[in-house]
Amino acid sequence: MVVLAKSPAPLEQIPLVRSPEPGDYFAGVPAVDLSAPGAARDAVRACERYGFFKAVNHGVHDGVVSRLEAEAVRFFASPQAEKDARGPASPFGYGNKRIGRNGDMGWLEYLLLAIDGAALSDASPAPSSSLRDAANEYVGAMRGMARTVLEMVAEGLGVSPRGVLADMVTDAASDQLLRLNHYPPCPLLQSLMPNCSPTGFGAHTDPQIISILHSNGTSGLQVALHNDAADDDAPHWVSVPPDPSSFLVIVGDSLQVMTNGRLRSVRHRVVANTLKSRVSMIYFGGPPLEQRIAPLRQLLGAAGGGDGEEQSRYEAFTWGQYKKAAYLSRLGDDRLAPFHRQQPPPVAMPQVQSSSYPPP
Numbered sequence: 010m011v012v013l014a015k016s017p018a019p020l021e022q023i024p025l026v027r028s029p030e031p032g033d034y035f036a037g038v039p040a041v042d043l044s045a046p047g048a049a050r051d052a053v054r055a056c057e058r059y060g061f062f063k064a065v066n067h068g069v070h071d072g073v074v075s076r077l078e079a080e081a082v083r084f085f086a087s088p089q090a091e092k093d094a095r096g097p098a099s100p101f102g103y104g105n106k107r108i109g110r111n112g113d114m115g116w117l118e119y120l121l122l123a124i125d126g127a128a129l130s131d132a133s134p135a136p137s138s139s140l141r142d143a144a145n146e147y148v149g150a151m152r153g154m155a156r157t158v159l160e161m162v163a164e165g166l167g168v169s170p171r172g173v174l175a176d177m178v179t180d181a182a183s184d185q186l187l188r189l190n191h192y193p194p195c196p197l198l199q200s201l202m203p204n205c206s207p208t209g210f211g212a213h214t215d216p217q218i219i220s221i222l223h224s225n226g227t228s229g230l231q232v233a234l235h236n237d238a239a240d241d242d243a244p245h246w247v248s249v250p251p252d253p254s255s256f257l258v259i260v261g262d263s264l265q266v267m268t269n270g271r272l273r274s275v276r277h278r279v280v281a282n283t284l285k286s287r288v289s290m291i292y293f294g295g296p297p298l299e300q301r302i303a304p305l306r307q308l309l310g311a312a313g314g315g316d317g318e319e320q321s322r323y324e325a326f327t328w329g330q331y332k333k334a335a336y337l338s339r340l341g342d343d344r345l346a347p348f349h350r351q352q353p354p355p356v357a358m359p360q361v362q363s364s365s366y367p368p369p
């Protein structure tokens with residue numbers, strides 16, 4: 010489905026990237042069948058290795074997705090003045106090319122909506138009652154999926170109770186968001202610089218616990234693969250093939266910390282398609298503001314108050330502190346860096362004494 014954007018195009022303000030090529034497509038996107046018996050193990054494996062997975066057999070009805078997507082398309086196709094009346098996003102509301110408050114720009118327009126409990130919050134009123142109803146239905150489905158996945162993660166990690174992570178996103182005070190994104194095509198760039206594309210959404214990790222992303226059939230999402238073996242930190246960007254019948258579950262920074270770095274938040278970005286519109290809908294599941302974010306005790310050793318063998322790799326913080334810092338940061342910043350703990354150097358092993366040492 011194509012949405013026409015009538016706004017002027019300040020293309021010169023948007024960072025350009027090399028257009029994705031067929032060879033950039035990642036054939037190994039991990040898929041987790043949420044209805045299968047091994048789902049907990051598979052979800053943990055995928056989040057350890059890649060920081061994301063594609064959820065299939067998720068039980069969310071097509072109608073729930075298509076109703077909200079149709080409302081999003083209708084809103085983005087409405088006159089610019091009507092959309093502008095819902096903005097500027099600060100942080101909630103309609104945003105056009107400006108992402109956050111610190112100078113990040115992307116080739117997109119969006120609606121960022123706050124959620125209060127299981128429904129959209131009055132803090133960010135929906136542009137129409139039909140969009141609000143569709144969004145509330147969608148949010149209900151996303152909260153359910155976030156709960157299922159986080160229970161599976163706890164089970165797969167062997168931590169109890171099973172709801173220890175899930176409760177944080179379904180608590181009455183949990184901090185959740187819904188974002189509807191529209192990346193218009195950019196034919197002008199296609200004719201001027203055929204090998205370049207505008208950045209739709211710059212590289213970042215999500216600060217929350219978990220994000221659940223749905224997109225239409227237009228490609229654009231890229232993820233950075235971790236390469237522990239490589240000497241440099243250069244990200245290896247791969248394109249995720251679009252699949253409107255599934256959802257992508259993305260590990261956020263807070264889940265990385267609570268699993269002491271075992272599950273990794275994944276850096277991702279969107280390269281806008283020069284010829285086709287991309288529409289995505291992303292649910293961000295965060296905990297209540299006062300929730301302490303620290304590695305779960307059961308994953309730590311005795312020194313960290315736990316039963317395992319590891320030391321904590323992070324200084325603890327509350328979600329409220331982290332969120333405040335995140336909103337002062339640039340999109341691409343490493344927001345966890347200030348919370349990394351210095352790891353103590355390995356303990357020197359005592360030398361084995363033998364009668365022949367030192368040699369005569």
Ligand SMILES: C=C1C[C@]23C[C@@]1(O)CC[C@H]2[C@@]12CCC[C@@](C)(C(=O)O1)[C@H]2[C@@H]3C(=O)O
Binds near residue numbers: 214293338339340
């Ligand atoms: C540039 C920014 C946009 C962002 C807030 C921030 O200052 C840095 C983090 C960004 C991000 C990424 C994930 C979703 C999001 C809603 C969030 O919580 O943090 C966005 C913020 C935003 O779009 O306002």
Ligand SMILES: O=C(O)CCC(=O)C(=O)O
Binds near residue numbers: 188210290291
């Ligand atoms: O549009 C997408 O596919 C991803 C969007 C995203 O990462 C975001 O909204 O934070």
